[in-house]
Amino acid sequence: MTIRDVAARAGVSAGAVSLALNDRPGVSDATRRRIVEAARELGWSPNLAARSLAQGDRVHTVGMALTRGGPGLDQVQMALIGGIEQVLAERPCALLLHSVPDRDAEIALYRQWWQSGRVNGSVLVGVVADDPRLEPVHRLGMPAVAVSQPALSGPFPAVWTDDAAAIAEAVRYLALLGHRRIAHVTGPEALGRTLLRGDAFAATAAELPAVTARSLPTDLSAQAGARATRTLLTAAERPTAIVYDNDIMAVAAVAVAEELGLRVPQDVSLVAWDDSDLCRITRPQLSALSHDPFAVGEEVARCLLELIDEGRAPSRPAGTPVLVPRGSTGPAAP
Numbered sequence: 001m002t003i004r005d006v007a008a009r010a011g012v013s014a015g016a017v018s019l020a021l022n023d024r025p026g027v028s029d030a031t032r033r034r035i036v037e038a039a040r041e042l043g044w045s046p047n048l049a050a051r052s053l054a055q056g057d058r059v060h061t062v063g064m065a066l067t068r069g070g071p072g073l074d075q076v077q078m079a080l081i082g083g084i085e086q087v088l089a090e091r092p093c094a095l096l097l098h099s100v101p102d103r104d105a106e107i108a109l110y111r112q113w114w115q116s117g118r119v120n121g122s123v124l125v126g127v128v129a130d131d132p133r134l135e136p137v138h139r140l141g142m143p144a145v146a147v148s149q150p151a152l153s154g155p156f157p158a159v160w161t162d163d164a165a166a167i168a169e170a171v172r173y174l175a176l177l178g179h180r181r182i183a184h185v186t187g188p189e190a191l192g193r194t195l196l197r198g199d200a201f202a203a204t205a206a207e208l209p210a211v212t213a214r215s216l217p218t219d220l221s222a223q224a225g226a227r228a229t230r231t232l233l234t235a236a237e238r239p240t241a242i243v244y245d246n247d248i249m250a251v252a253a254v255a256v257a258e259e260l261g262l263r264v265p266q267d268v269s270l271v272a273w274d275d276s277d278l279c280r281i282t283r284p285q286l287s288a289l290s291h292d293p294f295a296v297g298e299e300v301a302r303c304l305l306e307l308i309d310e311g312r313a314p315s316r317p318a319g320t321p322v323l324v325p326r327g328s329t330g331p332a333a334p
Contacts, residue, residue, distance in 0.1 A: 009038035060093035062304060063119035065106045067126060068099050074248065075276045076293045077125075080147070083297020084123065091305070107136050114142040121145070121308050123300055127152050128190040145304040147296070150315045152192040157307060158315040159300045163193055164200035166289045166321035167243065170271050171204040173323055174241040175211055178332035179269065183239035184215040185228045185249055197245065197273075214239065218249065225249025229256040233268065240332045241269040247276045250286050254328070265330035275324055284327030291321035 006021075007014045012031060019026040020035040027035070062084070085095050096119060100106045110133070113119045121143035124133060134154035137144055146153035149160045167184075174182050184201045187194040198215055205213035216231065218224035225244060232239055233256065244250040250272030257264050264270055264284055272279050275290030296318040307313035 005042055006035065006039045009042055010035045060088070060091055060120045060305070060308065061096050061118065062088060062093060062301070063096045063098065063110070063113050063122040064125065065098050065100050065109055065122070067103070067106065068101050074246070074274075075278070076246075076274045079293040080125075080297040080300070083294040083299075084301045085297075086294070087298050087301035087305070093305070103132050107133055110137050110142060111140060114140045121304050123147065123304060124153075124156065127192045128188075129192060129195055131192075143304065143307045145300055145307065145313070147300055148192045149196055153315065157303055157313045159296060159303055159318050160315075161291050161296060161318055162320040163197050166291075166323070167197050167200045168204040169323050170243055170289060171201060171211075171213075172208070173325070174243075174269060174271070174329070175208045177241075177269065177330065179239075179241040180210050180332070181212050181214075181237060181239040181241070183232050183242045184213065185225055185232075185242060185244045185253075186215055186217050187220045187245045189217045194245065201243070212237075218245075220246050220249065222248045222252040226252040226256050229253040230260070233257065233260055233262060239268070241271070241329070243271045243273070245273050247272045247274045247278045247286065247288065250288075250328075251278050251282050254282055254284075254286075264328050267333060269329040269332075271323075271329060273321075279326070282328075287326045287329040288324050289321040290324045291319060295319065 003014050003017050007017045010017065012035060016027050016031065017035050020032040021039065081095070088095055098109060100109055110122060122137070124144050124146040127146050127148035129152060131152065131154070134156065138155045144156045146156045146158045148158050150158040171182060182205060184198065186198055194217070201215065202213055205211045216228040218228050225248065229242065229252065232242060242253065244253065250270050253270055254264055257268055262268055270286060272286045272288045275288035279286035279288045299316060299318040303313050303316060
């Protein structure tokens with residue numbers, strides 16, 4: 001819908017609509033009410049970006065939607081957001097964060113944002129295989145950058161870390177310590193990074209002699225991580241080493257091991273993804289796959305601003321996580 005559609009509906013000129021909806025003099029109260037009612041019936045809202053340009057401003061706003069119902073914002077996600085804001089502030093440019101209940105609501109939000117000119121582009125997080133957001137956002141014509149591997153980002157540029165290389169390093173390290181039964185507690189099976197990490201975990205374990213691998217999916221919460229750990233550590237052939245897809249689940253695993261009378265790392269070695277403060281204050285300190293989410297956020301913002309300004313931007317890597325051994329890993333028990 002455009003201002004001309006509103007004018008036709010109200011039976012007035014486009015100039016009269018502009019005066020009425022910008023609360024300027026020049027139209028009667030009755031005409032103003034008729035125009036406002038026509039705009040409401042058509043679901044029309046003003047294009048804020050066009051208004052800014054008409055006033056001589058060049059204001060950018062970047063949108064980012066977060067889905068409710070997961071484990072919530074953690075330190076890694078906050079660092080990602082901080083990196084995005086750091087680069088946007090140089091323009092200046094604002095980051096608009098919005099919480100949504102599900103993917104359908106997220107797609108509707110993008111449509112509303114773009115059609116009203118509320119944002120100049122968006123950041124897509126939590127990308128899954130065959131992500132339902134990609135096609136509708138692409139049809140809108142809205143610039144967007146996906147925080148994911150390029151294989152999952154569809155028509156959009158991607159910014160990613162080499163998670164496959166990192167988890168392969170962790171599995172080889174544990175095998176060098178003598179571990180032959182290694183487990184992987186993952187995130188949701190449809191999540192893009194879960195698929196990529198899981199494939200790399202299984203492929204690396206298959207290359208190593210006598211190593212058996214097992215994976216259990218979770219929702220990434222501490223409770224789910226604890227349940228998965230109990231399942232693994234009470235099995236007949238329990239693993240001697242476990243890799244977790246975030247720090248929260250690994251911290252919960254330390255408590256579960258103690259509850260079952262097992263020692264870390266003498267009886268079971270634990271490796272966490274995301275080297276947060278939690279990994280360093282837990283006893284024993286958690287070995288972790290460390291990366292810099294703040295730097296990833298900076299690269300995401302640079303990529304999106306390039307896409308907005310130039311109309312194109314290449315996908316780009318943002319580093320490879322590295323293994324930081326600490327007190328939660330040690331040689332396998334004889």
